[in-house]
Amino acid sequence: MIRRYGEAVKAGQRYRRRPGVYAILRRGGDILTTFQEAPTPEFQLPGGGIDPGEHPVAALHREVFEETGWKMALDRRVGVFRRYTYMPDYDKWAEKVCTVYLARPILRRGPPTEPGHTAVWMNVIEALDQLGNAGDRAMLAQALRQPW
Template sequence: MIPRFGQPPEPGRAYRLRPGAYGLLIREGRALLTRRSDDDELQLPGGGIDPGESPPRALAREVFEETGWNIGAPRRIGVYRRFTFMPDYGFWAEKLCHVWIARPLFRRADPIEPLHMPEWVLLKDLPDAVDETGARDFLRLRLRRRSRLAQERW
């Protein structure tokens, strides 16, 4: 069963399935996040998986678009779902959020996604730094298993 974070689906409302790939990007005791300047929110970099695109490829593309960084060695650490309205697309979505841990390798360029800027956060400040409730709750759940995650070379 895939955990749900946030509001339950509203009865009678049609939701479009929207799979996405999101990155927990760890380097030197910090996590690379993206700050959206339109709402001043810190988020895990990531977004929708395009038709025909693999989740790791979508993750690499989204991270580059939102941060300008290239990543290496992505490994899926979990999935969660949330139900939300997506104003940029004008529809209600059941977001199926695949979360990957990966290593930021190098910054290749400035972000090409409008309104996004990379920002580093100390690991001790995660998950509280993340504004999106689903990602924050997912990270809290994963960090409770920190002893296991420590073996994953954070």
């Protein structure tokens, strides 16, 4: 059973499954987040959807780089959650199945290449309050209960 966070499923609404991968990029007591300006300004764990035919780990490396400008090293899987939401960039309703990994930032290659994203270092305690969706916050809390 995969835990659901966020808004309830809307009766009669058709959702398309959208698998995605996200990273908790730790450095000491801070994590690297991405601030996304639109459609709603919010802090998020960097990551995103897995393209058809793309390996999930390759997708995670690509998404983290696009949204933060950092290369990373993967440590371990933290967990998975789902949320049902409207994705205005794609004009579709999605069942997002989000797998979250613990990782380490290795090398900053430059600013984010994805428009509307800014890389922001944030203290983990602050992030527990500031991350924009409940699933991201729950995965961070779960990661904090494990050895860093």
